[in-house]
Amino acid sequence: MLSAGFQILFGLLMFTVVRAAAQAAPLKAINLGTAGGFTILAKSGISTVPFSAITGNIGVSPSSGTSLTGFSFIKAPSGTFATSNQVVGELLAADFTSPTSSQLSTAVLDMQTAFVDGNSRLLPNLNLLGGLLSAQTLAPGLYKWTSSVSITGLITLKGPSTGVWIFQIQNNLLYAAGARAVLSGGALAKNIFWVVSGDVSLGAGSTLEGVILGATKVALLTGSAVHGSILSQTAVTLEKATVVPV
Template identity: 55%
Template sequence: MLSALNKIVCLSLWASFLSVGAAPGAINLGPAPIALGTAANFAILSETGVSTVPPSAITGNVGVSPISANALTGFTLTLASTGAFSTSSQVVGDLFAASYAAPTPATLTTAISNMQTAFTNANGLVNPGFTNLASGAIGGLVLTPALYKWTSSVTISASGVTISGTSADVFVFQIAGTLTVAAGARVTLVGGVLASNIFWVVSGAVTADAGAHIEGVILAKTSVTLETGTTMNGRILSQTFVALQKVSILFHS
């Protein structure tokens, strides 16, 4: 029989799993999810700007701070009557900048702070299950739930990579160097894995070549570039610049 305390713990776990769409009874075999705070309200969040080469298709909000709306380029912005946000034909959602009317500047300041904290916390996780796996050349591999750490750069070749687990499992990839996804490479999820439970924590630049497909949350210390035809299920939370070239990004809540 379960003790009263154990019953409470089990019920808490159940509620947590349901909140991220986990299957009933599923148990996380990886690290704890990375708390994103209000940064989770954005498909793309950047400190120095977001550019697009039309037509891109972004589902979710886009934000830049502490900079002005001039740092949102290629979107053809239409300012809302409130002055607090803009819209664009390329975005199913709203675009926010620190130069917009209240409460947007304060909201963005909090989101940026939450993004920075998320990166610091994720990058500071210890006791990885895998260290320098395949010397960073992970194309063709099947990755199971764990904390992964690379002291070098990571590349995903055209053969792609498979992430395997359940809807409750969490994957954290700490990358000290750059992350490069080859042209046409795909990150494929099997077993019910959720993109919202995958965290690419990258200290160097992130580049996805033409026609690549990415799943997960990118927590980037520097720039993120998605080249022509790249698709992504997840979020880009970047402490510098985000460059998009005719891409498709679907935001996961």
């Protein structure tokens, strides 16, 4: 029989090993489902101040085509999609001809599921630098802030092509004018997820790498860019901005 003291010590050692193993396990990317087929997907609207440049499909649901503003789009004869000189891809809305509506409904549900997944991940690096980032190099991993996050300079996301970054932000995400993220060591934008419970604002000339999973408004100011995609549960506004999937 093991002594009570030894059993307690053994249990603590086992807990430490399991916890260390969980922390060392590779972080899995968030599954976007069919929402991953959109460069921009929003529930209440997408607006642009021309000329923005978007590559890939954009869609709104449950809102209608009237919530796609500033694009001067032309509806296809089939009625299932529209085109615009600001979008290399299709514009889709909930009131377009079937099966567009059902496809968008599924994509929105997948977007919401992805947001919940991103927020449910555990063992984060909590409140790094109080949410004030300016010149840091961040390894793959899970980062969480209970405050807003402000990026004021150049941050580097350094890791292999298999590395995954998940940023859980319980308030707003703000990129200052000219702020940007750069990738190093083979890091891929498709493996970077900004899970934001508040607003997202990209200042003039700033650049974000990765997928934005936003609970509220996402705003791209003049000359800003996203290398990835924007999935918003409210609206997306663009001012002469660039969004390119990677």
